[in-house]
Amino acid sequence: MENSQNQGTPGGGMDPKTIGIVAYLTLIGWIVALVLNNPKSEFASFHIRQMLGLILLSFVSWIPFVGIVIGIFALVLWIMGFISAVQGQMKTVPVLGDKFQEWFKSL
DSSP states (O other): OOOBOOOOOGGGOOOHHHHHHHHTSHHHHHHHHHHHOOSOOHHHHHHHHHHHHHHHHHHHTTSTTTHHHHHHHHHHHHHHHHHHHHTTBOOOOTTTHHHHHHHTTTO
16 A cells, blocks of 8 residues: 555644654654544554554564564564655555554554
């Protein structure tokens, strides 16, 4: 899924691109983005779902031995997602991004 974000701010809320970027700034940023995404923006919701998946993936990185590989993988995916938000694009992260969108579609 790859689209450019061409929406204004519906209802005078915060810019969806800004909310999408904030979602990638730690767990606290994700929570702030979730709260600020009202009324819901497709762009902001997309990046909130991507980051939720990455947060959950990072919890798996605490497993001994394989955790370091998963942690590095999660970091690379985080960088890719963050760049996508900054560029105003709705690009899923490789491998798991489509699943994140499917699993968390209620956000």
